[in-house]
Amino acid sequence: MSRSLVVGSFENGEDILSAARAARVAGLTIVDTYTPYAVHGLDTAMGLAPSRLSWVCLVAGLTGAILKLWFEWWTAVVDWPVNVGGKPDNSLPAFVPITFEVMVLFAGLATVGALFAVARLWPGRRRPALVPRTTDDRFALVIEQTSAEETTARVRALFEEHRAVAVTEHVDEGRTCGRGQTAMKALNVVLALALLAAIGANAALDRDPAVPARDYLPEMAYSLAAESYAADPAFGSGGVLQVPPDGTIARGASPLHYLATPADALRAGLELSAPPIDQQALRRGATLFQTFCAICHGDTGVGNGPVVARGFPPPVSLLAPHARDMKDGQIFHVLTYGQLNMPPYASQIDAVDRWRIVAYVRQLQGSQQP
Ligand code: HEC
Numbered sequence: 001m002s003r004s005l006v007v008g009s010f011e012n013g014e015d016i017l018s019a020a021r022a023a024r025v026a027g028l029t030i031v032d033t034y035t036p037y038a039v040h041g042l043d044t045a046m047g048l049a050p051s052r053l054s055w056v057c058l059v060a061g062l063t064g065a066i067l068k069l070w071f072e073w074w075t076a077v078v079d080w081p082v083n084v085g086g087k088p089d090n091s092l093p094a095f096v097p098i099t100f101e102v103m104v105l106f107a108g109l110a111t112v113g114a115l116f117a118v119a120r121l122w123p124g125r126r127r128p129a130l131v132p133r134t135t136d137d138r139f140a141l142v143i144e145q146t147s148a149e150e151t152t153a154r155v156r157a158l159f160e161e162h163r164a165v166a167v168t169e170h171v172d173e174g175r176t177c178g179r180g181q182t183a184m185k186a187l188n189v190v191l192a193l194a195l196l197a198a199i200g201a202n203a204a205l206d207r208d209p210a211v212p213a214r215d216y217l218p219e220m221a222y223s224l225a226a227e228s229y230a231a232d233p234a235f236g237s238g239g240v241l242q243v244p245p246d247g248t249i250a251r252g253a254s255p256l257h258y259l260a261t262p263a264d265a266l267r268a269g270l271e272l273s274a275p276p277i278d279q280q281a282l283r284r285g286a287t288l289f290q291t292f293c294a295i296c297h298g299d300t301g302v303g304n305g306p307v308v309a310r311g312f313p314p315p316v317s318l319l320a321p322h323a324r325d326m327k328d329g330q331i332f333h334v335l336t337y338g339q340l341n342m343p344p345y346a347s348q349i350d351a352v353d354r355w356r357i358v359a360y361v362r363q364l365q366g367s368q369q370p
Contacts, residue, residue, distance in 0.1 A: 002173050005031060006152055007130050008141045008159035009166040013039040016139040019162035020045040023143060026158060031142040034134035056114040057107045064106025068099045124184020130170055138165075254351070260337035260344070265330050272329030275352075277359040285360030288353055292345060301364045313341055324365050331358045 010016040016033060020042060023030055030046050033039075072095040076082075081089045116122065131140040143155050152169060159167050215221055226232060226240045237243065249255055258264040277285070290299070298304040301318035308314045316322065323331075335354045338344035345354065 002171055004145045005130070005170045005172055006143045006145065006155045006159075007168050007170060008143070008155075008162075008164040009131050009133070009168075010139040010141065010163065011137075011165055013042075013139060015163045016141050017041055017045050019141050019159060019164065022158055022162060023141065026154075028155065028158070029144045029146050031144045033142065034129070034131060034140040036134060036136060036138070039139070053111055053114060053118075057111045060110030061103045061107035065099050065103035067106075068102035069095060072098065123188060124181060126181060131166075131168075256336065256351075258333060258337065262339075265333040265337070265339070268333035269327030269330030272332055274328040274332075274358060275355055277356060281356045282359055282363065284353065285356035285358075285363075288349060288357050289360050289364075292349060293357070296342070301361065315342065318361055319365055323361075328358050328362070331361060 008019060010019065013035065016035065017039060020030060020033065024045070024047055033042055033046060035042065073090060076091070076095075077089045083089075087094075129135065130142060131138055134140045141159070145152065145155070156167050228241045230240050231238055232240045235242065256268075258268050293301075294305055295307055296303075296305040296312065296315050297318055298308075303315045303317045305315075326334075332354055334342065335349070335357060336344060336346045336351075349357070
């Protein structure tokens with residue numbers, strides 16, 4: 001069905017507004033308006049009913065929310081209840097975020113879909129612009145001539161009264177479908193069929209839950225594990241465990257630049273000073289002394305620990321003047337590097353704890369003072 005159209009082009013929004021109002025008063029049929037941007041009040045001037053898209057949005061949103069709530073309840077309570085920290089299976093607050101998301105998803109997709117359907121838009125569809133400059137700086141009002149009495153001259157007069165800059169006549173042949181559009185239509189049909197086929201196949205193929213799914217890129221899911229002490233030709237050292245490069249320092253460690261010699265013990269006494277120790281740290285020092293030192297030095301430090309009774313050469317008394325006169329840093333050096341018969345303790349007691357033991361040795365010496 002063809003219809004003849006008269007199109008008036010205007011230079012600004014006010015002109016097309018007044019022209020549209022006048023056209024309605026004159027009883028003309030407004031087909032549509034084309035504007036470079038939304039002109040406020042044009043919808044009422046054209047006599048358009050309020051948009052029904054918001055109803056689509058509301059209904060779709062509610063549908064999505066209700067469906068999702070039901071689905072959450074069904075999965076969590078009926079199909080696969082999992083005890084999460086003793087919480088009840090039917091926990092509404094836990095369902096709220098995803099319910100909201102699905103509500104928005106449904107509402108958004110349905111609104112856009114409804115808009116496209118109402119506007120008859122789909123991929124590949126082309127509507128030639130009656131006035132190409134409406135995408136730039138022109139405002140076009142399209143009037144349909146419904147009866148013979150509505151002569152073009154009358155419409156032209158109305159347009160010119162409202163400062164139309166151009167008036168043109170068109171014949172709308174109804175829907176036209178060029179070669180490109182036919183190809184696009186075919187493509188749409190193929191895509192729709194492919195979607196249907198995929199949905200159908202998904203429903204038709206029954207999966208046995210006992211059979212594990214096929215793994216793509218299994219190296220990602222199951223990475224190789226190696227035993228620490230196993231051989232590994234991939235490394236130059238021939239083993240999995242790698243020796244840290246020379247000079248490597250453990251994270252958080254502060255290196256001590258001393259040798260296990262009496263001279264360096266004296267130097268440590270001059271250079272190192274004990275960090276401040278509180279009561280709690282001192283109690284920790286006492287515990288560590290009982291654990292590591294009392295076996296040789298005895299509970300009070302006089303050098304009568306259990307191993308001495310079994311023939312180990314008795315250590316010097318920690319309460320003797322020699323030990324009393326030692327500087328804190330020197331005792332720290334003895335604990336770190338050992339001294340003659342006494343083994344080093346650096347690998348068993350960290351630096352912070354060694355200082356706590358030093359503080360406890362100091363306390364022992366003080367408490368035993370006559
Ligand atoms: C295996 C037994 C043994 C253990 C355990 C041991 N020591 Fe000793 N310690 C000795 C011996 C033996 C000496 C004397 C070394 C020497 O002849 O200079 C000594 C010497 C010392 C000295 C130097 C005393 C001085 O006057 O030269 C201090 C300080 C000391 N020990 C503190 C400790 C502390 C603190 C611990 C616990 C972390 C500890 N020792 C654990 C055997 C031990």
